Amino acid sequence: METITNVISFLPALIKATPLTLLLTATAGIFGLIIGTLAALARLSRHRLLAWPAFAFTFAFRGTPLLVQIYLIYYGLGQILPEPGFGIVSYGPICGTACGTRSRH
Structure with missing residues (x-):
């Protein structure tokens, strides 16, 4: 029962972070698609x-x-780039590599 109350206590913070998460995912996905296409x-x-x-x-x-x-x-790079930039730079090439290897075959 204590676990459920812990989850419920974190729910407002999770809801507040959802728009930033979606923005980073979409931006890094587009960045990764471009990198992956060029790599392929x-x-x-x-x-x-x-x-x-x-x-x-x-x-x-x-x-x-x-x-x-x-x-x-x-x-x-996280010491130089701001927080959203770090997320895009770290996830973009990872997504691009996966996209590039799939697009090549």
Whole structure:
């Protein structure tokens, strides 16, 4: 019973944070779609100067755990960027990598 009261006590804060969460998700999703499309097109290119950096980007982001990426971006770029910018920068490339690998096949 105590768990339900804890959840109910956090509900106003969760409702207040919902618009920012939706904004960050939509913005990072669009950013990731653009990155993923460019990465997929570069990977399909016959030019090594385009294909190799796209492969390295995809390999780096797909090969490391998501939590490690978020920590690295937070402690690196998070000191420079404001809060919403950090969310977009951390989630955008992750989403773009997933989109790029799916679009390529």
